Amino acid sequence: MAEAFIELDRVEKVFEVRRRAGFLRRERRQVRAVDSLSFTVARGEMVGYIGPNGAGKSTTVKMLTGILTPSAGRLRVAGIDPSRERTRLAHRMGVVFGQRTTLWWDLPLIDSYRLMHRMYRIPDARYRENLDRLVELLGLGELLDVPVRQLSLGQRMRGDIAAALLHDPEVLYLDEPTIGLDVISRTRVRDFLRQVNAERATTVLLTTHDLQDIEQLCSRVMVIDHGRLVYDGALAGLHEVGESERTLVVDLERELPPIEAPAPARVVRVVGPRQWLAFPASESAAGLVARIAARYPLVDLSVREPDIEAVIAKMLHGTEGTPEPPPDRDASPVPESS
Numbered sequence: 393m394a395e396a397f398i399e400l401d402r403v404e405k406v407f408e409v410r411r412r413a414g415f416l417r418r419e420r421r422q423v424r425a426v427d428s429l430s431f432t433v434a435r436g437e438m439v440g441y442i443g444p445n446g447a448g449k450s451t452t453v454k455m456l457t458g459i460l461t462p463s464a465g466r467l468r469v470a471g472i473d474p475s476r477e478r479t480r481l482a483h484r485m486g487v488v489f490g491q492r493t494t495l496w497w498d499l500p501l502i503d504s505y506r507l508m509h510r511m512y513r514i515p516d517a518r519y520r521e522n523l524d525r526l527v528e529l530l531g532l533g534e535l536l537d538v539p540v541r542q543l544s545l546g547q548r549m550r551g552d553i554a555a556a557l558l559h560d561p562e563v564l565y566l567d568e569p570t571i572g573l574d575v576i577s578r579t580r581v582r583d584f585l586r587q588v589n590a591e592r593a594t595t596v597l598l599t600t601h602d603l604q605d606i607e608q609l610c611s612r613v614m615v616i617d618h619g620r621l622v623y624d625g626a627l628a629g630l631h632e633v634g635e636s637e638r639t640l641v642v643d644l645e646r647e648l649p650p651i652e653a654p655a656p657a658r659v660v661r662v663v664g665p666r667q668w669l670a671f672p673a674s675e676s677a678a679g680l681v682a683r684i685a686a687r688y689p690l691v692d693l694s695v696r697e698p699d700i701e702a703v704i705a706k707m708l709h710g711t712e713g714t715p716e717p718p719p720d721r722d723a724s725p726v727p728e729s730s
């Protein structure tokens with residue numbers, strides 16, 4: 393078996409919170425953010441770590457980075473207990489929080505990198521080599537002299553990812569690395585992460601609400617809910633467990649009655665010549681497209697992925713995961729078929 397790089401054995405994290413329970417009365421309450429959580433991640437694996445809001449994802453990552461100490465259980469990263477030897481581990485890990493920056497806001501980007509060069513005591517030759525490579529791969533050349541506050545979100549995110557990798561970390565924790573990015577920046581960041589993982593066998597734990605991040609980057613996904621691991625496996629399997637659905641959006645040449653699609657695919661909405669068909673996310677769209685194309689006059693087609701919330705909701709609660717088409721003023725429900 394591959395060497396376990398991250399190991400959690402029945403890890404718990406309980407927070408004490410005080411809550412107002414009356415005019416002057418406050419009561420203490422315990423929040424079990426992480427509850428008997430066990431998993432291992434092998435060196436070089438790229439794993440998606442997802443779950444609904446408040447599931448315990450950030451708390452797990454904070455324990456992995458040593459910011460928080462577990463209330464119980466055993467946790468090791470590269471054989472190190474993060475909360476006891478945080479500084480030692482800091483040299484071996486990189487962290488990117490999509491919503492925050494580790495860069496110095498008022499300084500040009502390059503100055504943040506120079507400061508990190510010293511902070512992490514990166515050997516000069518290694519620093520230069522890594523910086524050149526990261527600047528090239530992430531397209532940062534023209535941005536190095538720009539103060540961080542003047543960078544766009546996508547530029548800043550690329551800047552942050554470079555900062556997290558300057559010291560050659562063995563493990564990278566990414567929290568929403570593509571949030572708010574346009575399509576080009578998103579693709580660029582994903583391509584880059586794939587490359588780093590392949591070339592350097594960097595272990596990556598990726599928290600995201602973007603299903604495409606997981607689809608394009610991770611062969612394995614872990615789902616956490618109420619602090620517990622509820623799924624650990626391939627993304628395709630998650631679709632099967634959650635029975636999630638994708639949507640085929642079909643533009644016909646003219647308005648027509650609902651398309652007669654092969655079950656379980658079905659029309660869920662019709663607006664003028666546009667029709668939306670839901671079909672199982674675990675199935676390929678190709679067969680469905682071919683059947684429709686053979687019988688109907690098509691102008692255009694596109695496939696919409698289910699969002700992560702819908703997949704998880706359906707898996708956890710069995711709620712309807714059919715993706716909601718965007719609201720249209722002239723939207724009409726599917727006409728009753730006669």
Ligand SMILES: Nc1ncnc2c1ncn2[C@@H]1O[C@H](COP(=O)(O)OP(=O)(O)OP(=O)(O)O)[C@@H](O)[C@H]1O
Pocket residue numbers: 407408409423424425443444445446447448449450451452
């Ligand atoms: N410092 C804290 N003190 C008290 N409760 C906390 C603290 N940090 C987190 N919690 C609680 O622990 C639970 C898990 O929170 P956590 O931030 O780990 O969830 P998450 O999965 O990262 O959510 P999100 O997707 O919204 O970021 C929540 O109920 C949260 O309110």
